[in-house]
Amino acid sequence: MPTRVTVCKGCCCGNVEKGNSEVPIDFLKNSWKENDIGKQVKLTISGCLGPCSMNNVCLLTTEEGRIWLGELHELTHYSALVDWACNVARNEGNTELPEILVSHRFEPKKTTTDLPTIDFN
Numbered sequence: 001m002p003t004r005v006t007v008c009k010g011c012c013c014g015n016v017e018k019g020n021s022e023v024p025i026d027f028l029k030n031s032w033k034e035n036d037i038g039k040q041v042k043l044t045i046s047g048c049l050g051p052c053s054m055n056n057v058c059l060l061t062t063e064e065g066r067i068w069l070g071e072l073h074e075l076t077h078y079s080a081l082v083d084w085a086c087n088v089a090r091n092e093g094n095t096e097l098p099e100i101l102v103s104h105r106f107e108p109k110k111t112t113t114d115l116p117t118i119d120f121n
């Protein structure tokens, strides 16, 4: 199973009309292209993943399991996601989170299994 970064852009995550932070989709897509990591780490933009109150949410799926990240409000959080994906692409065994993302980890009570998703690579 390839490593996957699933970025939520559903009813709450990225919904600025609800007062939530934007999800920088173009930045993520361009970063994946520029770093040419799409084969090793899939980038997926999804509909609601379930734990809306933690917006903005992202799910990292690796050989070792799932890592949920929430309250991603700044570009630095998404830059750290790109760094993580590059690190995984170059060094498959290492899925350690960048320091800035460690405190954003959470375990959701509610998740969606049937996800409307768009793959970008």
Ligand code: FES
Pocket: 008, 009, 010, 011, 012, 013, 047, 048, 049, 050, 051, 052, 053, 055, 057
């Ligand atoms: S909209 Fe992202 S978890 Fe619901």
